[in-house]
Amino acid sequence: MPITTLDSRTALVLVDLQKGIVALPTADPSTGVVARAAELAVAFRSKGLPVVLVNVLGGAPGRTDPQAARPAPGADWAELVAELQAHPQDILVSKKTWGAFTGTSLEAALRERGVTQIVLAGISTSIGVESTARQAHELGFHVTLVVDAMTDLNEQAHANSLARIFPRLGETGLTKDVVAMLETR
Numbered sequence: 001m002p003i004t005t006l007d008s009r010t011a012l013v014l015v016d017l018q019k020g021i022v023a024l025p026t027a028d029p030s031t032g033v034v035a036r037a038a039e040l041a042v043a044f045r046s047k048g049l050p051v052v053l054v055n056v057l058g059g060a061p062g063r064t065d066p067q068a069a070r071p072a073p074g075a076d077w078a079e080l081v082a083e084l085q086a087h088p089q090d091i092l093v094s095k096k097t098w099g100a101f102t103g104t105s106l107e108a109a110l111r112e113r114g115v116t117q118i119v120l121a122g123i124s125t126s127i128g129v130e131s132t133a134r135q136a137h138e139l140g141f142h143v144t145l146v147v148d149a150m151t152d153l154n155e156q157a158h159a160n161s162l163a164r165i166f167p168r169l170g171e172t173g174l175t176k177d178v179v180a181m182l183e184t185r
Contacts, residue, residue: 001167001170001171001172002171002172002173002177003144003171003172003173003177003178003181004171005181006117006119006144006178006181006182006185007116007117007142009049009113009114009115009116009117010044010049010115010116010117010118010119010144011044011049011050011051011052011091011110011113011115011117011118011119012040012041012044012049012050012051012052012118012119012121013052013054013100013106013118013119013120013121013122013132013136014037014040014041014051014052014053014054014084014121014122015054015100015120015121015122015123015128015129015132016054016055016056016122016123016124016128017033017034017037017053017055017080017081017084017122017123018055018056018077018078018079018080018081019074019076019077019078019079019080019081020074020076020077020078021056021123021124022034022081022123024123024153025153026123026124026151026152026153027151027152027153027154027155027158028151028158029151030123030151032148033121033122033123033148033149033150033151034081034083034084035083036121036146036148036149036175037083037084037121037122037149038083038084038085039175039179040119040121040146040149040175040178040179041084041085041090042085043178043179043182043183044119044182045087045089046182047182047185049182050089050090050091050109050110050113050115051087051089051090051091052090052091052092052093052100052106052109052110052118053080053084053086053090053091053092053093054093054094054095054100054106054122054128054132055078055079055080055092055093055094055095056078056094056095056096056128057078057094057095057096058096059096078094091106091109093105093106093109097131098127098128098131098132099128099131099132099134099135100128100131100132100135101132101135101136101139102135107139110141115141116141116142117141117142117143117144118136118141118142118143118144119144119145119146119178120132120133120136120143120144120145120146120150121145121146121149121150122149122150123150123151123152123153124150124151124152124153124154124157124158125150125151125152125157125158125161125162126152126154126157126158126160126161127152127157129145129150129161130161130165130166133145133165133166133169133170134165134169136169137169137170142170142171143169143170143171144170144171144172144173144178145166145169145170145171145172145173146172146173146174146175146178147162147166147172147173147174148174148175149175
């Protein structure tokens with residue numbers, strides 16, 4: 001369903017736009033995704049609305065998956081990309097699971113600010129973004145997904161999320177749609 005409205009207390013949540021993930025090969029170029037995410041962040045900040053910057057610091061604790069075979073990430077792997085221009089008032093969330101709510105203070109931070117809706121973007125569509133959208137939906141937040149400000153490591157997974165999962169979780173639209181709605185506030 002296309003974007004119809006933004007609640008007065010809407011927050012932008014940008015998932016895993018960090019150096020290590022942005023450097024991976026993605027279905028759509030990550031440079032465009034990052035540029036559109038940065039545009040969204042500027043628009044939300046200009047209206048005094050919360051911006052949440054999420055990064056991932058590793059796998060879920062207690063997992064027994066054979067992750068030792070993967071190469072160790074570089075020292076700056078989890079650093080947010082500079083294009084997001086993190087501000088002191090931004091909410092920073094570091095996670096160890098796919099979704100941004102599990103094991104973090106994200107829900108409390110949003111509830112404290114009276115947030116009723118989240119606008120989501122980031123990498124990867126089918127992992128971090130979709131998991132966060134599912135969790136937000138289950139927690140009762142209205143969910144809006146900015147489909148041109150996200151991409152995936154796998155084109156088929158990206159397409160599946162867009163076509164089959166996101167319509168069941170919330171509204172979808174483009175960066176320009178969200179920015180236009182913010183400008184009319």
